[in-house]
Amino acid sequence: MEGGTKVKKTQSFGKIMLYVTLIIASLLAVFPFYWMFVMATNPSHLINQTPPVVIPGTELVRNFQNVMANVDFFGAFKNSFIVSISVTIGTLFLCSLAGFAFAKLDFPWKKFWFAAILVTMMVPPQLGLIPQYFIITELGWLSDLRAVIVPGLINAFGIFWMRQYIKDSIPDALIEAGKIDGCSTFRMYWNVVVPAIAPAFATLGIIVFMNVWNDFLWPLVVLQDSASHTLQVALRSLNDSYVNDYGMIMSGTLWATAPLIAIFLLFNRFFINSLTQGAVKG
Amino acid sequence: MYKDKWPGLLFISPFFLLFAVFGLIPMLFSFYLAFFSWNGLGPMTFTGIENFRLVLEDALFWKSLSNTFIIGVMGTLPQLIIGIFLAYALNSTLIRFRNVFRVAVFIPYVTSIVAVAVIFGVLFSNQTHGLVNSILIGLGYDAVSFTTSEWGAKIAISLMIFWRWIGYNTLIYLAGMQSIPKELYEAAKMDGASIWSELRYVVIPMLKPFIIFTVFTATIGALQVFTEPLVFLGRSLREEGITIVAYLYRDAFMNNFFGTASATAVMLFILIMVITCVNLLLTNQIGRSKWKGGPK
Numbered sequence: 032m033e034g035g036t037k038v039k040k041t042q043s044f045g046k047i048m049l050y051v052t053l054i055i056a057s058l059l060a061v062f063p064f065y066w067m068f069v070m071a072t073n074p075s076h077l078i079n080q081t082p083p084v085v086i087p088g089t090e091l092v093r094n095f096q097n098v099m100a101n102v103d104f105f106g107a108f109k110n111s112f113i114v115s116i117s118v119t120i121g122t123l124f125l126c127s128l129a130g131f132a133f134a135k136l137d138f139p140w141k142k143f144w145f146a147a148i149l150v151t152m153m154v155p156p157q158l159g160l161i162p163q164y165f166i167i168t169e170l171g172w173l174s175d176l177r178a179v180i181v182p183g184l185i186n187a188f189g190i191f192w193m194r195q196y197i198k199d200s201i202p203d204a205l206i207e208a209g210k211i212d213g214c215s216t217f218r219m220y221w222n223v224v225v226p227a228i229a230p231a232f233a234t235l236g237i238i239v240f241m242n243v244w245n246d247f248l249w250p251l252v253v254l255q256d257s258a259s260h261t262l263q264v265a266l267r268s269l270n271d272s273y274v275n276d277y278g279m280i281m282s283g284t285l286w287a288t289a290p291l292i293a294i295f296l297l298f299n300r301f302f303i304n305s306l307t308q309g310a311v312k313g
Numbered sequence: 314m315y316k317d318k319w320p321g322l323l324f325i326s327p328f329f330l331l332f333a334v335f336g337l338i339p340m341l342f343s344f345y346l347a348f349f350s351w352n353g354l355g356p357m358t359f360t361g362i363e364n365f366r367l368v369l370e371d372a373l374f375w376k377s378l379s380n381t382f383i384i385g386v387m388g389t390l391p392q393l394i395i396g397i398f399l400a401y402a403l404n405s406t407l408i409r410f411r412n413v414f415r416v417a418v419f420i421p422y423v424t425s426i427v428a429v430a431v432i433f434g435v436l437f438s439n440q441t442h443g444l445v446n447s448i449l450i451g452l453g454y455d456a457v458s459f460t461t462s463e464w465g466a467k468i469a470i471s472l473m474i475f476w477r478w479i480g481y482n483t484l485i486y487l488a489g490m491q492s493i494p495k496e497l498y499e500a501a502k503m504d505g506a507s508i509w510s511e512l513r514y515v516v517i518p519m520l521k522p523f524i525i526f527t528v529f530t531a532t533i534g535a536l537q538v539f540t541e542p543l544v545f546l547g548r549s550l551r552e553e554g555i556t557i558v559a560y561l562y563r564d565a566f567m568n569n570f571f572g573t574a575s576a577t578a579v580m581l582f583i584l585i586m587v588i589t590c591v592n593l594l595l596t597n598q599i600g601r602s603k604w605k606g607g608p609k
Contacts, residue, residue, distance in 0.1 A: 045508065049402045056399055057417035060480060063432045064420070066444065070435060081442040082451070128324045138321030148328070151336060153589070155537060157558055158582045159339030161346065161565050161575055165353075166339065182335040190328060216320035245425035247540045248558075252566060263427040267544055270431045277435050288428045295423045299416045302423070307484045311526065 067288070070281035071095075078277045094282035101273065104283065106258060107265035114176055114250075114261060115243045118183040122239050123232050126186055130193025131220050135206050145194075152187045160252070167253050174256035183243060189235055192309065196231040197224060234305040241306075244291060262287045346575040353569050364576035374577070376552050377560040384467055384556065385535030388474030392482055393527055397520070399479070400486035401512060415487075418480035429477050430544035434460075437469040437545075460546055466554035470541045478534075482527045489523035490516060525596040532592055536585055557581055 070078055073088035098104055132138070133145050163182065172178040201224060209219045247263045254260055260268070269283045295302050347364055349357040368374050399418065403411060421429070436444050439458040446456040459465035493516065501511045517524070539558040546554050550563050561581065565574035 046407045049405050049408055052399070052402050053408065053414045056479075057414055060418050060421055060476070063429075063436065063476065066436060067432050079440070079442055082447045083442050083444060125327050129328050132321040132324035136321035136324070138318040138325075141321070144325055144329070151332065153586075154340060155533070155582055155585050157537065157561060158343050158578050159336060160343075160561070160578065161571050162339035162342035163335060164565075166334065181331070185328060185331045185336055187328075190325075216317070216324075220324075241423070245427075247425070247427050248562070252562075263425055266425075266427050266431060270434065270544060271547055277438075280431060281435060284428050284431045288424055291423055291425075292420065295420065296416070299419075300412070303415065303419055303484060306422070306481070307488045310481075310485060310530075311488055311523070 064288075064292075067281050067285055070277050071285040073278055075276055075278045079275070090278060091282070094278040095286060097276065097279040098269065098283040098286070101279070102260075102265045102269050102283070103257065104265065104286065107260045107262045108287075110176060110254075110259060111244055111262040114179050114183070115240050117176075117180045118243045119236050119240045121180070121184045122186045122189055123236055125184055126189035126193045126235065127197070127225065127228065127232070128220060129190045130195075130197050131224050133190070133194040134197040135201065135203070135224075136216065148187045148190055152191070157248075160248075163249075164252055172253070174254055174259040176254075176259060178253040179243075179246075179250050179261070182249070183246075186239065188309075189239065192235060193228070193231060196228055200231075201227055233301070234309055237302060237305040238309045241291070343575045343578050346572060347579045348572075350572045353571050357572075360572065364572045365580070367573050368576050368580070373552055373555065374560060377555045377557050380467065380552075380554060381536060381538060381556045384471050384474070384538060384554075385532070387467065387471035388538075389478070389531040389535050392475050392479040393524070393531060396479055396482035396527070397486055397512070397517070397524075399483040400490055401508075401516065403483065403487050404490045415484070418483055420480065421477045422481040424477065426473075426477065426540040427544055429473050430541045433469060433473045433476075434545050437465070437472075461551060461553060463553050466542075466546065466551070470538070470545060470554050473541050473545070474535070474538065478531070482531070485523055485527055486520060489520045493519045521596075528596050529589070529592060532588060533585060536581070536588065557584075 069085060069087050071094055072091045073084050074090045074093070077084040077088065095104075133141065167173060167178045170178075172181075205223060206219065209223055214222070245263065246261075247267070250261045250264050251267070254264055257265070257268070266283055266287050270280050273279060346357075348359060348361060350360045350363070351357040402408065403414060403418075408414070437459040438444075438446065439456075439460055440446065441450060441456045443456075443459075445459070450456055457465045459469045497515050497519070498511070501515050506514070537558050538556045539562065542554045542556050542559045543550065543562070550559055550567075555563070557577065558581070561574050561577045564570045564577060
C-alpha cells in the first residue's frame, strides 16, 4: 500500500515537472511572435520609450501603410509566390521522373548515376556560388526570376526520396502488367506512377516550397533590382534602411511571416509529419 | 523492368544537364578561380597560391573562422541536448495536449531565417528600450550594445539559431522515440529504472541514428551560417559576428575580390569534408560504452 502511494507521488511530481518544462519551452518558442505582433501594432513613440510597451496597440494598418510606402511589398510577395510555385512544381516533376527511372527502369551505369546524385548532396552550395553568379550574368538572367527558378530545379535529395518511395510503394508486377499491355514508359509514369504517389508529392512539395520561400543567399546575390526582390530580400532591405522604425519593420516581418504560419497552423499535423519524415529519410 | 535503355537515361537527364551547368561547372571553376586574381571585369591573372596566402594572413578570416565555431557550438550543442529532454517530455504518456506543445515548439522552424534575424534584431536592440536591454537594466545591469560587442553579437546570433532549430531537432528525436519498441520502456520500468537511467540506457542508445542525423545536419548548417549575421549586423558585417560564409560573401559581392573569395570557398569545402569525417568517427562512439556496461 505504502509503496503504491509513493509511486503515485513521484509520478505526480514527475508529471508536474514535465508540464512545467513543456509550458516554459512553448512560451519561449511563441514569445518572439507575440513581440513581433506588439511592435507591429504600436506607433514608434510607444516602442521607443523605456520601458517599451508590452501589449498590442492599434497601429496595425498605419505601420503596414508605411511598409508599402518604402518597399513594394505585394510585388515581392508575388515574386516569392511565382518562384516558390514554379520551383515546387518543376522539382516534383523532375524528381519523380528520375526517381521512377532509378526505382523501376533499367539503363546503363544506373548505379553510377545514382551514386553521383548522392555525392552532390555532400558538397556545400557555397562552393560554386561565385561562378554560378557569372553564369547567370552571362545568360542575362540577373534580376530575372529565372535565375532563382532554373538552378532551383536541381534537387538531389528529392530524387533520392522519390526513388525510395516509388520503390517501396509500387509493385514490380504493376509495371510488368503495363509493359505487357504495351504502355509506353512515359505513359506508365504519367498514368500509373503519378496517381499512386500523391502522398510523396505532398510531402516533398511542402519541404521544397518552404525551403524556396525562405531562401535568402542566392536570391540576394542574383536578384539585384528591387522589382525582382523576393520577400526575404525585401525584408532585409527594409530592415537595413530604416533601423529605428521598429513598428514598420515588424509590420513587414509580420505580413511576410503570417501566410506560412497560417498554413502551418491549419495543417500542422501534416506539416510536421512531412518535415520530420523528409528529414529522417534523407 | 523495361529493358529499353533510353527512357531511363532520358528521365534522369534533366537533373544531370542542369547540374552540369549550375552545379558541376561552377564547382570546378571555383577551384580554378582560386588560383587567379580577378575583380570580375578585367583579365584574370594567374597568381598561384597567392589567394590562399592572402586569406590565411587575413586576421578577419581567422576571426570569422573562430566566430563560426563559437556560434556553432553555442547555437547547436545546447539544442541537441535540450531537444532530447523536450522530446522525452513530449513522448510521455502522462502529458495531455501533446499536439499543442508539439506545434508550439515547432513553429519557429516554419519562420524564415531573415524574419528570425529581424525579430531578434529588435529584441536585442542596442538601445536601452530594446526588450533584452530593458530587462538587463531592470535587473540592475548595464545595457549591452549587442551588435557591436564581442560576446553580445555571438550570444544574440547563437540564440537565433537555437530558437529556430530546437523544435525541429526535438521532433526528430520524438519520431525516434516513437520507433523504440514499447517493451523496452516497460522492461526498464519493471527493473525500477529512474527517468535518468531510462534515458541513459534505453532512450539514448536507441536514438543513436537520429542523434547522428541531427549532429550531422547541425554541424554542416553551423559551418554555413550566413543570414543571421548579415541581417543582424547590417551592411557593416562587423568582426564581432562575421562568419566564414559571410566573409566569403563580403569578399566577393561587396569588395569584388573574386579570387580570394573562391579560395575561401575551397577552404570551406575542405573544412566541411574534414569535419564531417571527424563527426563520423565521433558519433560512432555514441551509446557504445553505455550499451556494454548497461543492463541486458
